[in-house]
Structure formats: structure tokens, C-alpha cells
Amino acid sequence: MREIKTDTITDAVRQIVMDAATDLGDDVVAALKAAKKVEKSPVGLDILNQIIDNAKIARDEKAPMCQDTGYAVLFVELGQDVHITGGDFEEAINEGVRRGYKDGYLRKSVLGDPIERKNTGDNTPAIIHTQIVPGDKMKITIAPKGGGSENMSEVKMMKPSDGIEGVKSFVLDRVLRSGGNPCPPVIIGVGIGGTFEKCAMLAKKSLLRGVGDRHPNKFYADLELELLEKINKLGVGPQGLGGTTTALDVHVEVHPCHIASLPVAVNTQCHAARHKEVVL
Amino acid sequence: MSEKKIITTPLTDETVEDLKIGDNVLITGTIYTARDAAHKRLVELIDKGAELPFDVKGQIIYFAGPTPPKPGQVIGSAGPTTSYRMNAYTPKLIGAGQKGMIGKGEMSAEVVEAMKKQKAVYFAAVGGAGALISKSITAAEVIAYDDLGAEAIRKLTVKDFPAIVALDCRGGNLFKEGIAKYGQK
Numbered sequence A: 001m002r003e004i005k006t007d008t009i010t011d012a013v014r015q016i017v018m019d020a021a022t023d024l025g026d027d028v029v030a031a032l033k034a035a036k037k038v039e040k041s042p043v044g045l046d047i048l049n050q051i052i053d054n055a056k057i058a059r060d061e062k063a064p065m066c067q068d069t070g071y072a073v074l075f076v077e078l079g080q081d082v083h084i085t086g087g088d089f090e091e092a093i094n095e096g097v098r099r100g101y102k103d104g105y106l107r108k109s110v111l112g113d114p115i116e117r118k119n120t121g122d123n124t125p126a127i128i129h130t131q132i133v134p135g136d137k138m139k140i141t142i143a144p145k146g147g148g149s150e151n152m153s154e155v156k157m158m159k160p161s162d163g164i165e166g167v168k169s170f171v172l173d174r175v176l177r178s179g180g181n182p183c184p185p186v187i188i189g190v191g192i193g194g195t196f197e198k199c200a201m202l203a204k205k206s207l208l209r210g211v212g213d214r215h216p217n218k219f220y221a222d223l224e225l226e227l228l229e230k231i232n233k234l235g236v237g238p239q240g241l242g243g244t245t246t247a248l249d250v251h252v253e254v255h256p257c258h259i260a261s262l263p264v265a266v267n268t269q270c271h272a273a274r275h276k277e278v279v280l
Numbered sequence B: 001m002s003e004k005k006i007i008t009t010p011l012t013d014e015t016v017e018d019l020k021i022g023d024n025v026l027i028t029g030t031i032y033t034a035r036d037a038a039h040k041r042l043v044e045l046i047d048k049g050a051e052l053p054f055d056v057k058g059q060i061i062y063f064a065g066p067t068p069p070k071p072g073q074v075i076g077s078a079g080p081t082t083s084y085r086m087n088a089y090t091p092k093l094i095g096a097g098q099k100g101m102i103g104k105g106e107m108s109a110e111v112v113e114a115m116k117k118q119k120a121v122y123f124a125a126v127g128g129a130g131a132l133i134s135k136s137i138t139a140a141e142v143i144a145y146d147d148l149g150a151e152a153i154r155k156l157t158v159k160d161f162p163a164i165v166a167l168d169c170r171g172g173n174l175f176k177e178g179i180a181k182y183g184q185k
Ligand code: SF4
Pocket: A066, A067, A068, A069, A145, A146, A147, A148, A149, A150, A181, A182, A183, A270, A271, A272, B079, B080, B081, B127, B128, B129
């Protein structure tokens, strides 16, 4: 049994909250630079340049790359041999989020009630997904999510007869209907199978993969590449103003499902694809 | 890279008529930020026939809610938010004299109709480029609805604020044109 203090958790979360907001991953930056080489629209090219410059300014000046510093979504892999001491686990995470958003001068975008719509003032509560795993470590990943791209996400309970072609049309249609709203170029997370909530979770988790990381199963790896190519032929382009760079990548995750079902979820991620992790 | 048009606020009919979709512009002057909650309040005032907290005639409203400034900064990161959420409100504000919007993503047919009738223009700024865009903001002051935090109305002084004409006053639509031009079957 290994002990981890809640204070340690709070400090670690505070730090990754701030780092995620300002430091875009090298994989995303490299994909944006690669897109510049193939983008056919001059307006699109200008936009890609602005996005790349923006990422550099954000990193150099420790400024949030986007003003929507998101809803704090955290994934915790908790080793079963860890004993958390010193207080409440979820409160420790929320305290880290609270401090990170304050000390990092990040925007507070969370409302306490969806209908009353009053800001909580400190960007809590966070969304926390915890999974118990073997071992005595704790891995915490933050993936702050902006509203613009989250709003362009969707779950569809398809019929088994819709099959793979139905899945592809749903994904392409979702991207086309989203237009410039989710700040393309986007990264598309697709969850197939499981249940209503499971496929949404798969789509979300798939976005934690690095740009260019393929599904281990060749069938799904090929599906990712096929969808990516087709999405980029839609013409939506950077910011929806036309062009050949609509997505930087597509990630697919799958899960066994019921004989009657074919659940599919699309989680749309903007180019500000922020995530940071820490292992305690 | 195409040439950039320099425009200053407030906008006149002539400036608006001179702009067409795809134009790269650099905006200098005063613009006002407002998002969903502030728009709701502004339109409630228009409906009541009450005075607005600032004169919208000829002005540009920037759909944005910035991050808090760090000590010594005039504003934090300040990129555009998604514009379709303002579809319900913008025609009334155009009716009250507003001449321009800056945001991201497309706006509705009703907004385009109002733009055609009253000569207004919609600019797209690059969503997610908030750190870069804030470099063109030289002053910022909350002038209304401080209680809304990031959603308060801010008067911004901007110099060479980069944007692209996405919907013009003749019904030109760069979103539709872009897809038609670059979409492949
Ligand atoms: S969709 Fe992403 S890049 Fe665009 S404004 Fe929202 S968080 Fe920022």
C-alpha cells in the first residue's frame, strides 16, 4: 500500500491545469505545420499561419492559447494499491482546478446550474472520470474542453443494419454540419459500440491519443485514415472558410455491444487540443 | 497572401459596401465585446425602448469573452466565440444601427437579411488564436454588466485587429463559397 496525500494531488492538478492552457502539444503543432504544405486555400493558409504563431506566443509567454480555457475534464487512473490520505479525493482535484484557473489567469466558464446559469466563479466542479487499475501509482490527465467544439459533438443510436457505411456517413455529416463552429482544423474522436454513455466516453477518450497515433487493429486504423481523407475532401477548411485542411486526425475506439444496438458518438475537438498528464 | 484592407470604426455605409467576402482586413478603432448573456440584456432593452449602455450606431460587436489579464496586461487572451448563438439577437441590434460583427462560424439567414437591408458586415476572426489576437488590443474597459464576468461588455481599443470578411452586405457567403470551391466528391 502506497500513500498519496491529497495536497500532492492538488499541487499536481494545479500545475497541469496551467500547463495545458498554454502549451500545445508538439504533435499538434507538427500536424499544423504539415497541413500548411498541402493547404490549397490562401485564406486557409493565412489562418493556419495565425494558429501556429498563436501557439508559439502562448508557449513563450505562458498565455492561454485560447480564451476558452474550457471545462476541466480529468481522467484518473488510480492504482488499487494506493491509499489517499489527508482528505477527500475529488475535493483535492477540485482544489487543484480552482487554484490552477486562478493562478494561471484562466477564464472561468462553469455555471452552477444549466438553467439558472450563474457562474461558479472558480471553474469548479471539474468532471472527473476515475478508473481503478493495478499498481500503486496515480495517473492524472487533464483535457480542458472548450464549448465551441464540444457543442458540435453528437451521439447516435444507429441500427445494426446501418453498418460501417452508416457510421462513416454519420461522422462526415457531423463534420460538414459543424462548419466553422468548432474552430477547424479539428480532431475527430469516434466511439463505436458499447452503450449510449459508453460510446460517448470512448469518443472522448480517443482524443487523448496523440495526433498520428493509429488504432492497433488494422481495420480501425484504416477506417481512421479513410475518414480523415474524406473529411478533408469536404472543403470545410480552416475556420470553415473553405480549404483542404478540415481535420488533423481521426481517432476511433470500439467496444463490444448489444445484439440490437450500434451506438456511435462523435466528439469534436478543436485545434486547441490541450491535454497534460502527471504520474504520482 | 492577399493584400490587407485597413478599416477604421465606426463603420459607414461606404466602408461596408466596399467589403467583399474573402477580404483580409485590419480593424483599428473602438469595438465592443458581447456574448450570449450581454446580447440577451441588450435586446431586452431594445424591446422595452430603453437606452442601451453604449451607442451601437456604426459600431462593431465582437463576440468574445477574454481570459482575465495578468498584472500589467490590458487584456488576457481574446479570440472569438461561436457566432450562431447570437443569431436570435443580432438582427435587432442591426436594426438599432450596429454595422459589424466579429465572430467565428456562420450566422443565420435572418442575420444575413438584416445585414443586406441595413448594410452590415460579418468578419471571421481566427477561433483559438486568442493569444495572438490580444496583441492587437491596446486598451480594454468594462462598460456594462460587470456582474457577468468574462461575459461583461468591454470597450476595446484595437489596432490592426486581423479578420476576414465572411458574410458581406450583398449576401456573399464565404462559408458556402469555400465548400463549393474546395469540396471534392
Ligand atoms: S472551439 Fe476550441 S479553439 Fe475554438 S474557441 Fe472553443 S476552445 Fe477555443
